[in-house]
Amino acid sequence: xxxxxxxxxxxxxxxxxxxxxxxxxxxxxxxxxxxxxxxxxxxxxxxxxxxxxxxxxxxxxxxxxxxxxxxxxxxxxxxxxxxxxxxxxxxxxxxxxxxxxxxxxxxxxxxxxxxxxxxxxxxxxxxxxxxxxxxxxxxxxxxxxxxxxxxxxxxxxxxxxxxxxxxxxxxxxxxxxxxxxxxxxxxxxxxxxxxxxxxxxxxxxxxxxxxxxxxxxxxxxxxxxxxxxxxxxxxxxxxxxxxxxxxxxxxxxxxxxxxxxxxxxxxxxxxxxxxxxxxxxxxxxxxxxxxxxxxxxxxxx
Amino acid sequence: xxxxxxxxxxxxxxxxxxxxxxxxxxxxxxxxxxxxxxxxxxxxxxxxxxxxxxxxxxxxxxxxxxxxxxxxxxxxxxxxxxxxxxxxxxxxxxxxxxxxxxxxxxxxxxxxxxxxxxxxxxxxxxxxxxxxxxxxxxxxxxxxxxxxxxxxxxxxxxxxxxxxxxxxxxxxxxxxxxxxxxxxxxxxxxxxxxxxxxxxxxxxxxxxxxxxxxxxxxxxxxxxxxxxxxxxxxxx
Numbered sequence: 001x002x003x004x005x006x007x008x009x010x011x012x013x014x015x016x017x018x019x020x021x022x023x024x025x026x027x028x029x030x031x032x033x034x035x036x037x038x039x040x041x042x043x044x045x046x047x048x049x050x051x052x053x054x055x056x057x058x059x060x061x062x063x064x065x066x067x068x069x070x071x072x073x074x075x076x077x078x079x080x081x082x083x084x085x086x087x088x089x090x091x092x093x094x095x096x097x098x099x100x101x102x103x104x105x106x107x108x109x110x111x112x113x114x115x116x117x118x119x120x121x122x123x124x125x126x127x128x129x130x131x132x133x134x135x136x137x138x139x140x141x142x143x144x145x146x147x148x149x150x151x152x153x154x155x156x157x158x159x160x161x162x163x164x165x166x167x168x169x170x171x172x173x174x175x176x177x178x179x180x181x182x183x184x185x186x187x188x189x190x191x192x193x194x195x196x197x198x199x200x201x202x203x204x205x206x207x208x209x210x211x212x213x214x215x216x217x218x219x220x221x222x223x224x225x226x227x228x229x230x231x232x233x234x235x236x237x238x239x240x241x242x243x244x245x246x247x248x249x250x251x252x253x254x255x256x257x258x259x260x261x262x263x264x265x266x267x268x269x270x271x272x273x274x275x276x277x278x279x280x281x282x283x284x285x286x287x288x289x290x291x292x293x294x295x296x297x298x299x300x301x
Numbered sequence: 302x303x304x305x306x307x308x309x310x311x312x313x314x315x316x317x318x319x320x321x322x323x324x325x326x327x328x329x330x331x332x333x334x335x336x337x338x339x340x341x342x343x344x345x346x347x348x349x350x351x352x353x354x355x356x357x358x359x360x361x362x363x364x365x366x367x368x369x370x371x372x373x374x375x376x377x378x379x380x381x382x383x384x385x386x387x388x389x390x391x392x393x394x395x396x397x398x399x400x401x402x403x404x405x406x407x408x409x410x411x412x413x414x415x416x417x418x419x420x421x422x423x424x425x426x427x428x429x430x431x432x433x434x435x436x437x438x439x440x441x442x443x444x445x446x447x448x449x450x451x452x453x454x455x456x457x458x459x460x461x462x463x464x465x466x467x468x469x470x471x472x473x474x475x476x477x478x479x480x481x482x483x484x485x486x487x488x489x490x491x492x493x494x495x496x497x498x499x500x501x502x503x504x505x506x507x508x509x510x511x512x513x514x515x516x517x518x519x520x521x522x523x524x525x526x527x528x529x530x531x532x533x534x535x536x537x
Contacts, residue, residue, distance in 0.1 A: 012415065211392065212407045215403070216380035218373075
């Protein structure tokens, strides 16, 4: 038959194919805009979410790294007794570092911190005990490590931001599944809308499709323009979304940072280009998969 | 070219469209399939180009076991045959040339072949000079000729026509039938489902008559009405 010579690049064929895609795309301009808009909104939400999430992860790790356990030695403990505490701490593999703060230094630190608030010169003797500042490798281990330290001899008291640590751990545990669920939901919505748009195009072109089938076009060939249409919608929507996100980031993030200085967000460390790539991949994939399903249903029917 | 053995087709709603049909059509034959509306003519054609599968029986078209054809092999079958319908099934936003070329383009033909075969097909149906016109600028007969050119552009060995003159006046009908005759003379097997008595009676070709989904007669050089044919044969 006539399929010989398909190895050479055939511009006529490529033009025909692109013409088909373009006709698809412009036929339902209104619906196409709706689909692109939905993708854009979805990707904006996804982008904000991912951005916030990675900002939070960075903040989270920042906070966790700052978590310290303070172990106070018994005020009556002697230097050798304090040495046994030091050795016990050094042996614990969960502990990253131990800093000894003798009470004299502790007082000096307190004086610096409280300058102008309390007149520390009124103190006639040093009320502070010797202190060990302990940093733990894994924030999750903080409560357990704190507990085991408190059982050491000559340790009077152990402190750590118990509530803060527990809240953060809880939050971190909730963030991941909730995040995944929200993302999946967004993607489903976008997919359904693209799928419906493609179905409209398919419906508008049902006559052409039936003729294609009649003259022996393969389902793959019939599918291709629609897949490309979905891909285009996905990519166009993502492009709009990424533009909007970039604008928002440029104008809003500094404002947020200055309005809420206590918010421990670290946006510098976020890999924006990877995020953009991710968003484009997601947008394109949603478009392609949704249209694949939409046409597939029609072709089987 | 076509072989049906014990073919039955029952629609999901229980209607028996074909009932134990057996039929052999050789290479290069010209065959009319006649009968009232709803006697199974279109159903039989649909089985041949695998729009549907039979409920039972064997179907062979050009050496292909059509009744067992896997879905993925259907396009290959369709490239081996041309189909023409009463309503032409042309794309109104494409020119005559584009409509004919479409059949090649969507099957992945090379542009070189498109440019060689489309003019050939258009010349065959006598529409070379109207290739830039759109279907709604053509007469019914010209539209049907465009459809025939599209069916033939692949050089199929078999042409299936479902009421090709159903929407045409007598002059155009004659024109289309003459075209089909010429196509047949070039070696293409032609199967025409029709209930146009004048056409069948004038052409005097093999006539397979369906009634209620069964083949009731099969005559060489037949007439549309069984009675008329026998009378003529008896008196002649």
